[in-house]
Amino acid sequence: MDKSCINVGILGWGTVGTGVSKILMNQNSLIAKNSGTELCLKKIVKRTLPATRQGVELPMDCLTTDPAEVVDNPEIDIVVELIGGVTTAHSLIKRAIQNGKHVVTANKALLAEHGGELFQLASEHKVSLNFEASTAGGIPIIKTLQESFAGNQIHSLYGIVNGTCNYILTEMHERAVDFSDVLKVAQDKGYAEADPTLDVEGIDAAQKLILLIALAYRSNISLSQFHVEGITSITQKEIQYARELGYVIKLLAIAKLTDGNRVEARVHPTLVPERSLLANVGGAFNAVCVIGDAVGPTLFYGQGAGEMPTASAVVADVIDAAKSVQQGVSSPISQAWLAGAQAEVGVCPIDDIETRYYIRFVVADRPGVLAKIGTILGNWQISIASVIQKDPHGMETVSLVMLTHKAQEKNMKAALAEIYTLEDVKDEAQLIRIEEEVDF
Ligand SMILES: NC(=O)c1ccc[n+]([C@@H]2O[C@H](COP(=O)([O-])OP(=O)(O)OC[C@H]3O[C@@H](n4cnc5c(N)ncnc54)[C@H](OP(=O)(O)O)[C@@H]3O)[C@@H](O)[C@H]2O)c1
Structure with missing residues (x-):
């Protein structure tokens, strides 16, 4: 299809949605030069319309409270889902796909629960479902696993993928403060949610691990199949003794291929050698270490959350989806997930x-x-x-x-x-x- 401009609709104008609209409006000509694709931001959906434009010059009539103006709008080619949560996002994405739209999402919770179904639907409707921003924010780990490491058997993968936990553990190491005191400061500074359960209990990291495993091992696993342990029981004593022994404590999301074609999947606090690169990933930063049979050990480091880093990953996906629109094909990322549904890579129980x-x-x-x-x-x-x-x-x-x-x-x-x-x-x-x- 030869379209001079690919039309984009965004569901959700919160932290990430605002960042995406800023890049699409402010970097339009750069995107066109870099990718050969012109993107036009047509509609943005918000539950309540804001009094100000949040520092972004938007086209006339861009803002709406009606999601149908995006998901059912024949003019829109690409739907960007940034409302979060599972129920509404699920039904809106399904509707967009059924209407033949390519979809970009940053929603790890949704994909961890309904990824199999949504990728199946995307495949049936020959559209892409891209999700780079869902894991490790601005770090391009999804595309790396899918494309750059396609010729590697991934031996293992270790991720610091929850910025809140990494911030808390870093403060506990550097300032010798207790978990509950740092959590309070993190909440005051906006690094932790008012209800931090999903982060500090390891659930957020586990949802991201599910997505990484789907790509690295073509195995679709669910949260109930693996060991997930958060950082709430880490005390100052553990931090101090670990350091005396030459280690630092990090919350790691771990995947390893074991013999017998099974994958070890686990999320838990982990002692890592203090001289290692991972041990030195501080504050709210993320890092993912991937060890492939050909490439050897690699490490990807960057901001795992926040308005602009996350928006950077979303926009990269939008550009890929625009290429899919122009070429009339779905992206290989969706295909990889789907292949996982048929794969027989089992999860190695934690006991083993x-x-x-x-x-x-x-x-x-x-x-x-x-x-x-x-x-x-x-x-x-x-x-x-x-x-x-x-x-x-x-x-x-x-x-x-x-x-x-x-x-x-x-x-x-x-x-x-x-x-x-x-x-x-x-x-x-x-x-x-x-x-x-x-x-x-
Ligand atoms: N924030 C990050 O750093 C980050 C990083 C990686 C991934 N993500 C993912 O990105 C997604 C968005 O996160 P966020 O931090 O940008 O969220 P957010 O700041 O809470 O923004 C959510 C936006 O969605 C809108 N919304 C919510 N429910 C809606 C509905 N039913 N209909 C229409 N609009 C609705 C809200 O509108 P109102 O304001 O009018 O309520 C708001 O504009 C989530 O899936 C999150 O997990 C976020």
Whole structure:
């Protein structure tokens, strides 16, 4: 189709929607020069019309409160969904696709839940569904996995993909403050939501991991299939002891291809070597480390959220969709997801993973306790790499901090259950998995 101008409609004019409208209005000629495509912003939908134009010069009659003016409008070629949430976004995207429109979204929650169905629909209607901004904001990791690494078997992938958690953990490391105090500051500064549950419980990172796995392994997995653990139980003690042992704690979204064609998928706080590049990704920044069989270790770093970085990724998708409009084809990204629906790559249960562990026990300050714990761990084939005894707690208890060699998770769980029956063990242990592979 030879169209001089590709018409774009945006659903949602909040943080990201505003950024996208700024780029489309202010960089129109640059986009045309760089991509050979002229984009025309036709409509923007908002629930309530604003009193001001939020610093953007919009075309006349651009703003509306009626989504039908975008999704059912025959003039619109590309629909950009930036309202967030699942229910309304789901039905509007479906309607847009059924009306033959290419769709761009930044909505990881929606795709993590309904990706399979929406990509199927997009394929049936021969339109693209692009989602670069849904994972790691401004970092072009979706396209990289899909296109640049298409000739690689992805061995493993490690992502710092939640800026809120990374900000909190960085502050805990640098300022020696407790989780709840940093969370409050993060909320005051706008780095954390008033209800931070999705972020600090690891759900947001897990939704992004689902999207990364769909592309890296062509495997469509759901949230209920893998281990997700947030950062709420990380204490200042763990931060300090990890550092003494040469590690930094990061919330990582991890995927690894295991033998037998299964994928390990997990989100949890992780000890990473403090000299590694990932350990030095600070504040609200994101990073994704991808290790491919041909390319080796790679690291992508940048802003994972915010108005303009996220808008940058959305606009890149809009430009790709515009090319799809001109060429009358759907983008390969949608096709990849669809292929995953037929793939038979299973998820490796957390019990079957093998990793090293940091464990902190609070125990009675008595001779023989370490030997009892060591014996139980040994009986479950868990060998201790190092032990330090820390700080008498004032109540005749001390912390025993251990690093183990690689052990199986199910053995670790069984050993801990047995250790908790010892009278000298005063509380549940702090258990944090260690990843050494990111040490480059
Ligand atoms: N913010 C980021 O840094 C970031 C980063 C990566 C991805 N994302 C994703 O991008 C999407 C948008 O995020 P955001 O931060 O821009 O959200 P936001 O600031 O809350 O903006 C949402 C916009 O959608 C509009 N809206 C909500 N429900 C609507 C409905 N039913 N009909 C019409 N308009 C509706 C709102 O209108 P009113 O203002 O009138 O209510 C508002 O303009 C989400 O999926 C988010 O996960 C965001």
